Amino acid sequence: DAGVTQSPTHLIKTRGQQVTLRCSPKSGHDTVSWYQQALGQGPQFIFQYYEEEERQRGNFPDRFSGHQFPNYSSELNVNALLLGDSALYLCASSLITVDEQFFGPGTRLTVL
Amino acid sequence: DAKTTQPPSMDCAEGRAANLPCNHSTISGNEYVYWYRQIHSQGPQYIIHGLKNNETNEMASLIITEDRKSSTLILPHATLRDTAVYYCIVRPLNTNAGKSTFGDGTTLTVKP
Numbered sequence: 361d362a363g364v365t366q367s368p369t370h371l372i373k374t375r376g377q378q379v380t381l382r383c384s385p386k387s388g389h390d391t392v393s394w395y396q397q398a399l400g401q402g403p404q405f406i407f408q409y410y411e412e413e414e415r416q417r418g419n420f421p422d423r424f425s426g427h428q429f430p431n432y433s434s435e436l437n438v439n440a441l442l443l444g445d446s447a448l449y450l451c452a453s454s455l456i457t458v459d460e461q462f463f464g465p466g467t468r469l470t471v472l
Numbered sequence: 473d474a475k476t477t478q479p480p481s482m483d484c485a486e487g488r489a490a491n492l493p494c495n496h497s498t499i500s501g502n503e504y505v506y507w508y509r510q511i512h513s514q515g516p517q518y519i520i521h522g523l524k525n526n527e528t529n530e531m532a533s534l535i536i537t538e539d540r541k542s543s544t545l546i547l548p549h550a551t552l553r554d555t556a557v558y559y560c561i562v563r564p565l566n567t568n569a570g571k572s573t574f575g576d577g578t579t580l581t582v583k584p
Contacts, residue, residue: 364515395574402559402574403516450515461572463515 362387364453364464372470373441381436381467385453391415392434393461394426395450403450409434410456438469446471476560478578484554486584490547494560497541502564505536506572507545509556516559516574519545523565550582 365384373379385392391410395403405418409428428434432453438445448468454461477495484490496505506521520527520534522543527534533546547554559577 400576402557402576403572404574405572452515460518463517465513465515 364451364462366449366451366464366467368467369465370468370470372472374472375441375443377441377471378437378439379441379469381438381449381451381469383434383436383451383453383464385432385434385451386462389453389455389462390432391454391456392428392432393452393454394434394436395452396420396445397448397450397466399447406436441471443471445469475573476562476575478558478560478575480576481579481581483581483583484547484550486552486582487549490550490554490580490582492545492547492558492560492578492580493542494545495542496560496562499540499562500564503562504565505534505540505543506561506563507532507534508559508561508572508574509554510559510577511553511556519558550580552582552584554580555582556580 364386367382393408394406396406397403406420406424407417407426408415412428423439425437448466450466451464452461504521504523507519508516510516519531520529522534522536536543557577557579559574561572
């Protein structure tokens with residue numbers, strides 16, 4: 361049973377570019393949440409998707425957007441990249457009815 | 473979600489108990505205490521959670537004070553593989569696991 365998977369593992373972009381990160385939830389899970397983790401800090405909640413809709417959102421600008429597909433996988437899109445967007449981006453999946461989430465290994469984004 | 477305060481770092485000798493404290497003085501009556509840990513370069517891993525009674529599982533024990541304003545995570549026999557950043561989080565049970573507010577955690581170093 362595969363856990364949460366994310367791709368790519370690492371990514372390097374330049375300022376102003378756009379990036380798409382992908383997440384496949386743990387088998388049987390229907391909810392995906394995205395977090396941003398800057399170096400030396402704890403993860404910060406970006407948003408959560410359930411039934412292909414954004415259900416909750418943290419304090420992130422509209423440059424951060426997402427999508428959830430019918431198979432429950434999800435994408436995180438970031439437009440107009442800034443140097444400060446450099447971070448580890450974590451995906452976590454859960455069941456909407458069960459209060460435990462499983463995290464993926466993350467995607468390390470570097471913006472130059 | 474209530475905020476938490478944790479010491480930035482702690483050391484523990486291998487084989488000894490590691491006691492990690494967390495203050496959550498503004499915790500609400502419906503908020504649970506959760507603990508996660510993050511080993512370098514991996515996503516956070518769920519450890520344990522509780523409301524007001526002490527809890528124990530195969531990984532750790534959670535002691536919550538009677539006034540619920542603080543708690544302690546206990547790793548009974550720490551090993552080198554327990555070296556990680558430990559996060560204490562408080563949140564309601566039924567907001568779904570997604571929107572967790574992480575602080576900066578405690579870096580636990582287990583030494584031989």
